[in-house]
Amino acid sequence: MTLKHLQVALGLFFISIMLSSCEAIRVVTHEVNKSPQVLNIGSYKSDPTHVSVIFKVNHFGFSNYVGRFNEIDANLYFNNQYPDESRISAIIDTASVDTDNQLLDAQLRGPNFFDVEIFPKATFIGESIILEDNNHGKVIGTLSIRDEEIPITLDVTFNGGAKNPLTGEDTLGFSAIGTFNRSDIGLTAWLPAVGNTVIIEIEVEFIRQNNG
Known part of the structure; x- marks a missing residue:
């Protein structure tokens, strides 16, 4: 040749x-369908491989330092006809905190911050939903960390739903963002060098469970 x-x-x-x-x-x-009314009602659970909770805090005024939690279990009851009557809750394994810095992760897990041996879980309970349109709204709920509770409002975008082309399962996708002041729940370590305001960003895909 x-x-x-x-x-x-x-x-x-x-x-x-x-x-x-x-x-x-x-x-x-x-294609995903962004009209909730044509999607299936029922109980949904977060896909563990497609859920992330990212947090950002100001670092010395230079930038936002970014971390995440790797273990999240969220549940959604989706009401397709009355989306504002849907309900959501989530449990976060605080020991799964991940900043890509082993020393910092150990400090965050320790008694001066999350104290994961005594408080292994953080929770979020959604209490009401305010719709802005078919694809946007607010979820008002309570965040609990170290058994301290704080109200938080999440601005939520419904990205759409469809059968997952790989699994064939009914799947719904959401993005959300919210903020809170960590000092309100006693997380005061490193203030003010590390900012008080915590930005939470959430990406999640929910899979419909066997609803009979």
């Missing part, structure tokens, strides 16, 4: 790979 023939063969080979990749992408491409 000449060099020219080899180049042609390699070109055809890579083109075939790209086409096969496009075919794979095309197969799983789908």
